[in-house]
Amino acid sequence: MRERALNVADMTVEAAAPAGRDRLGPLIITIFGLYARGEHNWLSVASVVQLMADLGVEGQAARSSISRLKRRGVVRAERRAGAGYALAETTLETLAEGDTRIFERRRATAEDGWLVVVFSVPESEREKRHALRTSLTQLGFGTTAPGVWIAPGNLATETRRTLERRGLSEYVDIFSGRHFAFGDLRSKVRAWWDLDELTDLYADFLRRHRPVLDAGVLSPEQAFQTYVPMLTAWRRLPYSDPGLPLSLLPPGWNGVTAEALFEQLNTTLSAPAREHALAVIHGR
DSSP states (O other), X not given: OHHHHHHHHHXXXXXXXXXXXXXXXXXXXXXXXXXXXXXXXXXXXXXHHHHHHHTTOOHHHHHHHHHHHXXXXXXXXXXXXXXXXXXXXXXXXXXXXXXXXXXXXXXXXXXXXXXEEEEOOOGGGHHXXXXXXXXXXXXXXXXXXXXXXXXEGGGHHHHHHHHHHTTOGGGEEEEEEOOOSSSOHHHHHHHHSOHHHHHHHHHHHHHHHGGGGGXXXXXXXXXXXHHHHHHHHXXXXXXXXXXXXXXXXXXXOHHHHHHHHHHHHHHHHHHHHHHHHHHHHTTO
16 A cells, blocks of 8 residues: 555656756645644754655755755745744745635636736836746736737636736736627637647646545555645646636546546545644654
8 A cells, every 4th residue: 555655656746847847846835835834834844854755855855955945035944943944925925825726716607707918018127027927827827919918807816916916017907808709719718728738737637646546545644645746746737727617628628527636635635644744743
């Protein structure tokens, strides 16, 4: 049983970040997001290193990845009951926004309409243009034309808050409404979003994580080894797919199947995984 759980965890560690990027940083952020916030926003270095060791990560590699997160301003060093780290304020805000997108996402319907964002940034502030494009991509917007981005209408509040928090609202106009006329909306959606890529991402998630359902009852440690990499791999999908209405997606859209699998695994694994994590954090 333990070997089975570790094999699944090993596969999901590989899927946790795109090739060429730090594959450990996203796992560490997941651990902090899941467990540090309930511990007064602090985890000891020793507990993080041990939890990463449970995922098969060597201690020095884990420490190096934490240091990189510190240099990026994602976490900050803070000594309480020994050496440790806390999440930066901006990271806490980002994680709070992500909680809704990841755990409480509602798929849009045709009745939600559309959100259109138009922006214009002076050439002298081209870094803001990059920040806007990055923010809108992370929110799941598609591109209809240069400087014109679109998303389902139910993302209005999240979009406004995100752009305000990142200091980008002065460059943007946001409109909401419906597609009124001309052209097939299903074809336009396929042009605005890369549905083939999304299909492949969901298929990969299903392939990697369906085997967990056949693994039987897992111990708390095995649940942790499976849950954290699974959540890390899933985390980027609700941002790549903004929850487009099913009526505009291909028949039998595998994103629905992947969402159901994630919900089932989250329900089954989160509590025992947390039991193991807290045992490590509190030295039990």
